[in-house]
Amino acid sequence: MAETRVGLVGAGYIASWHADALRATRSVELSAVCDPSASAAQGFADAYGVQSFTDLDEMLAAGAVDAVHILTPPQLHHPLAMKCINAGLHVLVEKPVALNADETREIAEAAKARGVQFTAGHNFLGLPSYQRLKTALAEGRLGRISTAEITWAFPFAPLRAGPFGIWPLRESRNLLLELGPHLYAFLIDLFGPAEILHVETGKEIALPGGGTRPQSWRIIARAGGVDVTLTLSLVETHDDRSVLLRGSSGMARLDYANDTLVIARPNASDLVLNPLRAELAQSWAHLREGARNAARQLASLNQKSPYGLSFRGLCAETYGAIRTGRAPDARFSGDSAVKVMAAIDATLARLRPDPDLPRPKGRPKPDVMVIGGTGFIGRALTRALVARGHDVRVLSRGTSGPFDDIANHVETVSASLYDEDALRDAMRGITHVYNLAKSLDTTWEAALENDVGVSLRIARAARDAGVKRLIYTGTIASYDMSDPHQTITEETGFGPLEARNIYARSKAESERQLMDMHGAGIEIVIARPGIVVGHGGPLQHWGIGRWHGAGAVRIWGHGRNILPFVLIDDCAEALVRMIEVEEAAGQSFNLVGEPMLSARGYFEAIHRALGARIRVSPGPLWVFCAADAVKYQLKTRILRRKGLTRASFKDWKSRAHFSPFDNSRPKAVLGWRPETDRARFVEQAITRANLMGF
Structure with a gap:
């Protein structure tokens, strides 16, 4: 049977996880990537040896793919999925599949009508340990389940350190749409449709520019006769991403971040030996799970990390169904995706809407540009410049920034750092430019293009636009700081850099x-x-x-x-x-x-x-x-x-x-x-x- 050719729509961080999983999937060929950023698309294409496109219509017209993974910001999932389905392609859509259940249902119905497969990217359901949990449930080893706790306790750093213009932070509801599908996917797959009984948020954090966002969510639900508590905790906390099931015959804890499953069951020993046997059983279970993971990652040179395995499980099931012509597993089906989004809709209906914040009136007249102005240093610099009497043009990937409270002095514009003409146009009327941009590359050739090349391009654009002064942020890391007896000044050379x-x-x-x-x-x-x-x-x-x-x-x-x-x-x-x-x-x-x-x-x-x-x-x-x-x-x-x-x-x-x-x-x-x-x-x-x- 011919291989299924797969294209990725979106070349951001998550794309590499999908690409690596696809490469490990039977009868699949990763063949193309599409991203509006030419540099992002080409960089990904070079790394994986695939075709690159900057326009989805061009990729579809080229007939380069049979299926796509949609990995864009969530607000684009529905229109892109519909376009690809109408073109006759199978689609896998990252979570959240859409912004609500109605959009998700429309995707599912369109895929069914067109005769193609629609898969929801609920990747943690693809973990081997989760399959073992479901087997234990099916065999009755836990007895009848009475309560469940599904937890995502993991720091979400952008809430405190930015970037603040990203989609999850634009509204409080977006945080649940971004992270909630992980929890609700477990809930729906284990127990069926959910009734949301109570929603409580807390640990509000003030965002720069105004407004707050909750960092803790506690949701009480009931599904299939089971009382379920879902918890999101996004502060700096001990990592606890788990599913805890309590049954009449035992208790199971799935650590889905580490792909481990520990089951505790009662023993029939007398009062003295009972607790000892219980603790020894738990110790053995933890040792077994840890050793299994360590051996698997060592043997695979860390290619089979728990997170990577979750994507492999998702892709194996998706393309196994396509290869054999069967319906996708219920874990990843369109019906499951609709139920997940319906539960999230019901939760959001109980959420207090974000208040409308007043914006200062007045139009900025910027004389200073800050490239990278939404980062940690950039935000503080922008505010310091405004306090000193300057209006600032912030160059960022998006067109919004954390400056709503000083919007009459700050404007945010978007221009590619690889487009010298666009940079020059954005600098018209600017007298001083700060370049705070940086690139974290893994090869010297990439650094020459993405760091050195971009820095020179910005400088040339500034010169040609009549900018008086460019301030570039280097790093003290360029110095050799290995000698405690050498005091470093600006006259100290960097030494050999190779x-x-x-x-x-x-x-x-x-x-x-x-x-x-x-x-x-x-x-x-x-x-x-x-x-x-x-x-x-x-x-x-x-x-x-x-x-x-x-x-x-x-x-x-x-x-x-x-x-x-x-x-x-x-x-x-x-x-x-x-x-x-x-x-x-x-x-x-x-x-x-x-x-x-x-x-x-x-x-x-x-x-x-x-x-x-x-x-x-x-x-x-x-x-x-x-x-x-x-x-x-x-x-x-x-x-x-x-x-x-x-x-x-x-x-x-x-x-x-x-x-x-x-x-x-x-x-x-x-x-x-x-x-x-x-x-x-x-x-x-x-x-x-x-x-x-x-």
Whole structure:
């Protein structure tokens, strides 16, 4: 039988998970990708060796696919699914399948009428452990189920650190539409149609620009005679994504984030041995599940992670049904998708609508542009510029930003960073441009295009548009910070970069080429922020260590050396001064605050200020380096990945920030005065920073 050719509509983060699962699916060929961003589509196409399109009609007209996975923002799911179904294609639609049950029902009915398959992307139902849970239920091992708890307790970082313009944050209801299908899919598949009895939200968080969003949801439902509690908790919390079933003969806990299933059943021992046997049984079950996962991931070189397995299960069932001509499994059927969305509709009907917020009247007259203005530093900089009397044009991927309260001074526009003409047009009338954009690439060739190339394109567009000064944010990570006896100033060279991590190397190369342009029609200033902390920043800051959830971190090195922290407000103040001080032109500035805290001191301060004891482990840098070397060999020799580089041991030592910084230049040239009082620093960096989200 011929292979089913599959195209992906949308080349964002989730696309790679679908692509890898499709590659592992029998009788399937990943053949095309479509995304309105030419760079995103081409980058994905190059990585997977498929055709790229920027227009869905062109992909359909080319006859390149037999089925599509729709991976776009949710508001586009319904119209795109209908177009593909009408073209005679099978469709798999990411969750939420649509914005309501009516749209979902229309998709399902159109697919049935056209004779094609419609699959809902409820991927966690494809996990092996979930199949084992259903088998246990069918065999009666849990007895009659009385209550169930379905939980998603996992931090949703954009609520605290942005980006705030993304679809899930535009309305409170979008949060449930984005994450709720995971929970409701379990509910519907296990127990059938649900009656929603009660909805309660809490832990409201204020968004920049106005408005609040709930970070906790508690939903009481009843389905198939079972009392069900659904919980969403999006603050910084211990990861608990689970399904807990209590029955007359036993209790089961499915950890769907880790693909483990533990079943507790009563034993017939006497009073003394009963608890011992019960605990030993639980211990054995946990050991068995952990060993099974570890062995599977080791044997597959982590290609079969729990999350990856969930997509493999989804794709295997979807294309198995297409290959054999049978109806799709009920887990992923259109009927199931309609029931899931109906339950979400019933929940949202009980949700208090977001209030309409007043917007300031007046039209901005921007003289400054901030590229990346919706990010952590960009938001603070934009507000600092407005406070200083500037109107700001924010260049962002979307056309909305977290500035509704100052909308008379800020406008948000969208232009591709790969379109020099569009960039130049967006900069007309602008006197100063801040480039805060960054790209996280895995190969040097990609970094040259997506980081260095974009930086130069922005600079050329600014020069040709008559911009006076461009401020570019590099990174202190470009320095070799491995020597505790070397004090770093702006005169310190970066040293050899070939064996450095790609981000540090590409930022340094961008700086070098930009400074070659200084004085040739445009002024260039380089800013290198340190470890930026404060309100709006993340708890899980990877400049400090490698995080394992909100409660554990493995710090880079021993963690006793002072780190180059800088408060977000101090950083923004220095950036503003870079367009106010004429002498700043052609110079670089390391924006590092006064010596304050080590990594260990930082986490001790969190404990004292917030009462949260984060588990801190020292990270021997030679262990990190050795593990990285092994991964590099496996990726290049076994998985045959091309273009990868490996950082040196000195680069790993650099991540610990052993070298101290001298911040004399920004203080002397810019008149910058970063915070000097330790108590006030801790208050702004930790106490008032809302690190936990509540």
